Amino acid sequence: MDGHDGDADTSATTAELRDVDAELVADLLDGSHRALARVITRIENRSPGYRGIVGALHEHTGGADVIGVTGAPGAGKSTLVDKLAAAYRERGDTVGVVAVDPSSPYTGGALLGDRIRMASNVGDMDVFFRSMSARGQLGGLSMATADAVKALDAFGKDTVIIETVGAGQNEVDIVRTADTVAVLVQPGSGDDVQTLKAGILEIGDVFVVNKADMDGADRTLAELEEMVHRRESPTKGLDTGHHGFETPDGPDDTDAETDSEANADRPTEWTPDVLGTVAKTGEGVEALIDAFDAHAQYLRESGTLDRTQRERYAEEIRTLVRSDIGSLATAAIDRRGGIDTLAERVRRRETDPYSVAAAIVDPIASCAGDDDETVTGKRDDAATDDRGIGRDDE
Structure with missing residues (x-):
């Protein structure tokens, strides 16, 4: 099996690690x-045996x-991540840093032009830096990124920082890997702040107005503050002195004793911070x-x-299962002459x-033990039932 087929490497379990892989893990x-x-x-590279290695870690x-x-x-x-690593x-x-870069449309490799901004920690063996390709993922992350984070975690890094491709709302998949998400916004980014309202606002645990020494920074900070508190409650006042733990109804309700009893069994909520930084100088880091x-x-x-x-x-299990079943289906298509041949028969x-x-x-469904009814039949029934359209008798 070559590296291209690595995603179908389902046979390599932890117990079946080759000696060379077990030595590598050790x-x-x-x-x-x-x-x-x-x-x-x-x-x-999704090389053969990589799943067994990740499983062992x-x-x-x-x-x-x-x-x-x-x-x-x-x-x-990039500049802020460099300063964060130095401060940690x-x-x-x-510290471990995984910088996810855009993929080259020609080679599939990462475009590393911005990495020069991460030079201040060069030579420090306790800062491990790795730049990885986004592999065409819309949100700038791939399964390989999550597995690389696991390797850094198992290695013993106290903090792992993931810097993602700037790709707008598609960045929301970072929540599947990171525990804490910081969303950076430039001063005067009115359009960017509007974009945040459309989705990425939901994923931020901390919002950062970087380059806070530029004109428009105060206004952008104020806009983000307002958005964060409206996210928590549309009727909440905009007093931003509160940080961290908070009950859904907020700390300033008039009947404190009643609210205290009512909120006793409710989970606390996190109110995101809105901070300003100047990454070049380290201010605010x-x-x-x-x-x-x-x-x-709080977590x-x-x-x-x-x-x-x-x-x-x-979600990771679902993704892996979908990937493996997709690989099996692709192989089955190839055995039947390929997708173009099948499409021509349909035409x-x-x-x-x-x-x-x-x-x-x-x-595939039969091998999975689905003997009573095929997966395709179940989906067909569900789809017609949802639409209220009956099926022809067979």
Whole structure:
């Protein structure tokens, strides 16, 4: 099997690790940066056996705080991540950085032009930096990114920072990997702030107006403050002194005792911070790290972290299953002459798309133990029932 077929490498379980892979895992866990780099390369290339390696590392994960930094191009993400890494090192934390770059339309590789802005930590072995290709993913993330984060986590990094491609609302998939998400906005970005209203506002745990020394920064900060508090409650006052833990009805209700009793069993909610930074000088970086720490504490103490991790792993399982079944279906299509051949048969009215799909999927469903009714039949029934359209008797 070549690297291209790595995603179909379903046979490599932890128990079946080859000796060379088991040695690689052991070296990574012993703190070898060379082994860490080799593992991430295997992950990014989806090389044969990579799934077994990631599976073996899984039990050693869970110790790192994973922070996502996203925002529109030009917001200063790379410079800010560089300063964040340096600040974490100053307090004694080890850091891993995964910078997800746009993919070249010709080679599929990452475009690394912005990496020159991450030079201040060069030579520090406790800052491990890796630039990865977005692999064509709309949100700038791929499954390889999540697996690379696991490798850094298992290695023992205290903090892992993911810097994503600036791709607008499609960045929302970062929540599937990061525990805390920082959304960067440039001063005077009226259009960007409007875009936030359309979706990306929902994912931010901290909002950052970078380049806060520029004209328009105060206005952008105020707009974000208003948006954050409207997200929490359309009727809430705009007093921004509150931070962190908050009940859904807010802390300023008139009948405090009644609200206290009513809110006793309600989960607390996180009110995102809105901060200004000047990444070039490092201004505001310490306050930003404090906000990250506060959010991490909130996740642990509120029980939100357990819930989000379950949701994250559920989505990961679904993604892997869909990918594997898709690979099986693609192989089945190839065995039948390829998609162009099948499409030509449909064009000639020799068959129809539903029959072709059933011929491909039914054997897979049968192997999965679905003996009573084919998956395609179930979907067909569900679709017609939803529309209220009956099916012809067969």
